[in-house]
Amino acid sequence: MSGWFAPGRIEVLGKHTDYAGGNVLVCAVNRGVTATVEPGRRGIEARSTAQEDAITLEPGVAVRLPAGHWGQYLNVVVDRLGANFGPLRPARLAIDADLPLASGMSSSSALVVASAMALAQFNGFDESEAWVAAIRDEVALAGYLACVENGSAFGALSGRAGVGTFGGSEDHTAMLCSQADHLGLFSFNPAALVERVRLPDDLAFVVAVSGVSAEKTGAAKDAYNQASRGVAELLARWNAAAGRGDANLAAAVESDPEAAAVIESLVADEPRLLARLRQFVAESTWIVPASVEALRAGDRAALGELVAASQRWAADGLDNQIPQTEALVEDGRRLGAVAASSFGAGFGGSVWALVDRDGADSFAAEWLAGYVRAHPEPGSRAATLVTRPAGPAHALAD
Template identity: 55%
Template sequence: MTARWRVPGRIEVLGKHTDYAGGNVLVCAAGRGVTVTGTATGGGRIVARSTSFPEPVTLGGGVDAGLPAGHWGRYLQTAIDRLTLNFGPLEGAELRIDSDLPLASGMSSSSALLVAVALVLADLNGLRETPLWAAELGTDRLRLASYLASVENGSSFSGLGGHTGVGTLGGSEDHTAMLCGSPGELGWFGFAPVEQQQSVPWPADQVFVVVTSGVRAEKTGAARELYNRASLATREALAVWNDATGRADRHLATAVRSSDDAVTRLLGLLPAGYLRLRVAQFVRESEVLVPQASAALQTGDLAGFAAATLESQQLAETQLGNQVPQTVALAADAVRLGAVAASAFGAGFGGSVWAVVPSDAAEGFAEEWLAGYARAFPSEAAVATALVTVPSAPAERLD
């Protein structure tokens, strides 16, 4: 038996570090992705080969392969261990992994890999036909996205117990965009609870030009602690809120929406410094900028969309603190070169920047953007790349 899935990367338009705290995001699937082809072999060994790396890996449920931090095989091991825990031992398989997504670029190539591997293994082992899958996941892609996010971050999901994830305390934004995106549209998704708020039409004459900064954003590597700092800050603020108010809010978003003066009260409870700045950034990004940008695009107001994007980028630099000089420079240069809007995206601490430009000017814009980057950051630019995409199709099973 053979199973094959293609899972796209994603572009986070707005919603920097908001999803895991229950906030709003504006995202889409990218036109590039990861394709995993699996063939059942019997036994208990799962052998994976990637066209991006020379050495195969051999894995098994509950067996530590001794892979170093940041190794691509850790995402496979995480998926195998969790599926084994939740649904029982998996049959042996050979997996072939092909990708045209830039690696560690902020476009969630790692999450796309985990999702694709999990979907292929689910097909090879008939997991969708089991009563447990039907009861816990059914056919709802939003629910499946939340489960696969829990696989990555290690948390429990409904009646499916958690296990060691990849080490980052992330949410389900990436997985939701990959599984639930729509061609030609941005998705406004909320995460307390998980639901799609709006489908936002994308202007037919505009495209995303994405430049990878060349600063690797490996969430299982050096950037993990920095990423988790931003996530843990929202948990700390929520704990302060619940302790002071006697409430039991599960998400920061629920807390700030609980009353008209909740934001003012919460900020007053927090000490000056990063914690207060982080919460202020979350509130502005989730509760104001995502709705503002969505409304602007609905009416064709590109200037309004650009204003929301600019503020989001500024907040990332000054309050969220997930930017590096390279991404700051790329975003500023894109606007200087005439982009409608530009923003760094993803976990941060490296990764990529998107710029919105007219489709007929995309190639020339990309060349000029990269050339300027090379003058400012020659070492990083040597491994930087550019791609052009529009909101694209979600994950699909291939014949």
């Protein structure tokens, strides 16, 4: 039997910046998804402890599943591994998770990472010439698994149909490249670790799951993709006007001190694109780097102000906030959090609050109780967890 564990992640800062080549500040959490594989009879027989139904998957064979079904992600994994590395041995794949599903902590990407790595190990793909040539380190592995999810090619490894969202590799990078007790600052132009900053020992994250589903393959998919399509449109306008071929929006903005102003002028009469540009520039070039410095200096006040600015830009530039997550942010600050922010794709999901470690459990209880009183319907599905930055995805011991 082979198996892998992939943690969930907190996107501390860097809202919708990764697929634009920008900066993100992330960490793994102490919960995640476990995938175990053992020999089977036919195809990939998959079962999840979160769902009663089992499914059988074959590379290249489409399955009809409801929107947001966990099997859609496994189908993409099986199809892509078969296309890139050859036939898969018949297997039974078991999925277990203690990470809240559709919560914004990227349970979907954790499922992709854990299942892909367990199947790759079971089939010996991770020792093949094609794998070793294309995937040289953990950052490259994260990039490949992101391409499995979004359907893009990765170097010589051809693409296939993904899950239907046009995301980047932030989630997969956080899961595979995190270090316990540290936040990682990653740039995605190209993907690389910039630096790590230790979270002060007296602080912890409390995550509140709003109870409003953030399934990227469900109803929020079109809204999620609008943010990424806006970035693509901004880049196309810039490249056409400047006669350039920049690969992403970060490269465009960094190409010249006046580039951001030029792009603004190109979309001055289009409020949606203008707001998207300003959100990206503020988040990636100012808020993320300045927050690392505030953490390093132990400047709680500065960090709180920067995170509040990030939250405002999410509402104005991404239009991906809902009343429930906005209320959780406001209540977290009122209860004394150093900082609080929604995170992930948006349109539901979770909010993190950075609080004194000694009082984290009581903070979590009070935060959740207030939310349930104010929002009883989603509150019936709400939950909290307390975590420090955790370590990366890993193979399970035999």
